[in-house]
């Protein structure tokens with residue numbers, strides 16, 4: 001199997017893309033460490049004997065350091081956690097901006113700082129290790145209204161990814177970013193429900209997808225598995241679009 005013998009840590013694995021990725025990686029043979037700030041959400045993954053769950057708030061540098069010290073060296077790290085701030089630059093408070101930057105970017109920096117030494121040790125041993133950072137196509141690659149903080153922070157994820165890829169390209173540690181289109185997840189459903197007209201909001205989200213439908217989480221998981229596997233061993237520093245044709 002594609003991920004046989006690999007240990008992979010995933011953040012924000014309690015629901016949505018992170019949870020589906022944890023299941024897909026386990027099914028592909030990995031030992032998965034599924035983490036989330038909300039420990040209750042992780043309960044749904046505990047029936048899979050290849051998945052171990054750990055509570056982790058990726059904005060908590062101390063908790064990240066403690067977890068890294070407690071775990072064996074990883075073969076793969078999927079930094080999936082992120083938040084969508086809805087609004088233009090005129091709606092954005094300093095607090096909103098600081099929160100988006102902290103969760104979408106700084107948390108990834110902290111995770112990489114804590115786990116890259118172990119990933120490099122594994123890469124020395126096995127010849128391969130991989131990081132996957134969750135970006136998006138929305139306003140980081142193609143502009144959309146009301147995605148200022150989101151687009152700017154997800155664009156920063158692409159820059160961070162290229163920088164890490166360049167720093168470790170000779171050490172067998174790869175780093176790529178995933179840029180999905182609009183995916184049907186609990187957080188998307190929350191954004192639709194919070195809109196002034198939820199029916200229209202759902203239509204608008206679908207309308208920006210040229211295939212005429214939202215992605216589901218399993219439209220993404222094969223690419224997640226691929227980018228964490230040795231099948232993508234010559235792919236690094238890339239912003240990989242899985243967007244149903246939005247950016248054609």
Ligand code: NAD
Nearest residue numbers: 012014015016017037057058081082136182183185186187
């Ligand atoms: P979701 O809301 O369905 O799940 C988010 C998870 O993140 C929850 O389990 C939540 O508990 C966890 N979380 C929140 N704060 C956390 C923290 N501080 N530490 C650890 N975990 C935390 O989300 P989703 O829609 O699957 O999105 C996951 C990622 O994919 C995000 O980075 C998002 O920006 C990105 N993304 C989503 C879409 C989409 O349309 N849904 C599109 C492109 C990119």
